[in-house]
Amino acid sequence: MNTDQQTILLAEDDSNQVLLIRRALRKANLTQSLHVVSDGETAISYLCGEGDYANRESYPLPTLILLDLKMPRKSGFEVLAWLKQQPELRRLPVVVLTSSQETADIHKAYDLGVNSYLVKPVSFTDLTAMIKLLDAYWINLNQRPMVYTD
Known part of the structure; x- marks a missing residue:
């Protein structure tokens, strides 16, 4: 799979964390x-391809x-429990x-x-290093199972 076709879904309610993660992705190239x-x-809607996410x-x-754990409307635990019950989606890697x-x-x-549980680092340098490791392992090295799509 080409990296230009690869997508990361970030489920995070803290806009400051989103900003930091975006910056870390850019810094890590x-x-x-x-x-x-x-x-x-909204995470479930995205994964189902419903509503605004149908395309x-x-x-x-x-x-x-x-996946952050402490989110409104449905927690990360609830999203994870739902995801693992979906035959066509349950193999998607979740960190x-x-x-x-x-x-x-x-x-x-x-x-x-x-699949993995990581604690958000306090420093931006450590966050960038973590993002690089996530990319190296989960995007480049890890063998992904087939995910069903219609």
């Missing part, structure tokens, strides 16, 4: 398309989902990117089928 949703219900050319299925270091949150995320 990553070319993937980044689509941002700010709550769990799959404009809103393609993501290669990788970066939790959150500020929570709570053991209960980590266990719950893995119990729901998350």
